[in-house]
Amino acid sequence: MQTQEDLEPTVRIRELKKDRVNFVLGNVDLAFANSLRRVVMADIPTVAIDMVEIEVNTTVLPDEFIAHRLGMVPLNSSNCEEAIKYTRDCTCLAGCSYCSLMLVLNVACHDDNTMDVTSDHLDLVPFPTDPEQQNPEPGEELTQRGELFGQPVGKHEPGVPPVLICKIRKGQELKMKCTAKKGIAKEHAKWSPCSAVSFEYDPHNKLRHTTHWYEKSIKEEWPLSDNALEEEPPREDEAFDFNAKPNKFYFEVETDGSLDPQEVVMRAPVKQTAPAAPAATSGGVSIMGAASKTASKRPCEEAGSTSSDDSLAKRLEPALRRVK
Numbered sequence: 001m002q003t004q005e006d007l008e009p010t011v012r013i014r015e016l017k018k019d020r021v022n023f024v025l026g027n028v029d030l031a032f033a034n035s036l037r038r039v040v041m042a043d044i045p046t047v048a049i050d051m052v053e054i055e056v057n058t059t060v061l062p063d064e065f066i067a068h069r070l071g072m073v074p075l076n077s078s079n080c081e082e083a084i085k086y087t088r089d090c091t092c093l094a095g096c097s098y099c100s101l102m103l104v105l106n107v108a109c110h111d112d113n114t115m116d117v118t119s120d121h122l123d124l125v126p127f128p129t130d131p132e133q134q135n136p137e138p139g140e141e142l143t144q145r146g147e148l149f150g151q152p153v154g155k156h157e158p159g160v161p162p163v164l165i166c167k168i169r170k171g172q173e174l175k176m177k178c179t180a181k182k183g184i185a186k187e188h189a190k191w192s193p194c195s196a197v198s199f200e201y202d203p204h205n206k207l208r209h210t211t212h213w214y215e216k217s218i219k220e221e222w223p224l225s226d227n228a229l230e231e232e233p234p235r236e237d238e239a240f241d242f243n244a245k246p247n248k249f250y251f252e253v254e255t256d257g258s259l260d261p262q263e264v265v266m267r268a269p270v271k272q273t274a275p276a277a278p279a280a281t282s283g284g285v286s287i288m289g290a291a292s293k294t295a296s297k298r299p300c301e302e303a304g305s306t307s308s309d310d311s312l313a314k315r316l317e318p319a320l321r322r323v324k
Ligand SMILES: [Zn+2]
Pocket: 087, 090, 091, 092, 093, 095, 096, 097, 098, 099, 100
C-alpha cells in the first residue's frame, strides 16, 4: 500500500552549475511536469530593456535593429520579484526608480580599426527623478536589490564574452538612453530567464511511443539517453502495461545568467499556485514593441494539474541549498 510519503513529489538534484541545473522530479504526473517547464520558461519575471531613446546613431544599423538587440541583452535580475515593481503596478506617471532602470550607451570610434560595441558599454545610471512628481508610495524595492541588479550579465567578468550589439568604424557614434522594466516571457521572450528548458521521461520507451509510427527500427529510432541508467530496462517477455503512466521526469534547466538556476526553479512551483496576474495594460509607446497580450490562463490551468506544488517548493529548497 502506498504511504503518504510515496505520493508526495520528490526532487533529486543531479548537477548544479552557475547557469544550469539538472534534477529528477518524481511522483508527479505529466501535466504537472509540463506546467513546471512552461512556468520556468515563461512566468518568472526578470528585467530587460523595454524602451530606447536614441540620440545619435550614425552606425550602419537602423535604430529598430539596435533597439531589438538591446532588449535581448540579459540583465542581472536577482530577486526581481521583490526588487522592482511592474510599471503597471507603480503609482508613477512615466517611470521611477521603483519600477524602471536607466542604462546609457555612449560610444564613438576615433580609431582606424573597427570597434565592437558590446553589452560592456552599457552603463547603469541612477534613474532620473522628476522633482515635480514625487512617488506617493515609496516601497521597499530599492533595499531588496543586490549590487549588480540591472547590470548586463557578466559585465567586466573575466572569461565571460560580452554580447555584441554592433560594430562601428571611425567617425561613427552611438548614443542612447535605455529604460529597463520588469516583465515576463509571456509578454516577450526577452524577459525569459532561461535559454533552454527540457525534460525527458520513459527513457526505455516502455510506454511504446513508437507504436503508431516508426521508419525502420524502433530500437534505433529511440536511442537510449544517459537517463536510461536511472530506470530498469524492460524484460524481453514483459507484457505491456496499458495503465502505466510516467511519473519520473529528468529536467535540465539552463539560464541566460539573468537569474541563478536555483532561483528560477525555486520560484516556479510558487508561481504555479499563485493567483493569475492581471493582464498587462500597454501604457506608452515603446520602440521594443512587445506585442502579444498576456494570456489570462496560467499554464497549470491549461495542463489541468492537481499536484501539490507547495510541498514541491518545500522539497526543492533544502535540496538546492545542500548542493550549493
Ligand atoms: Zn514607477
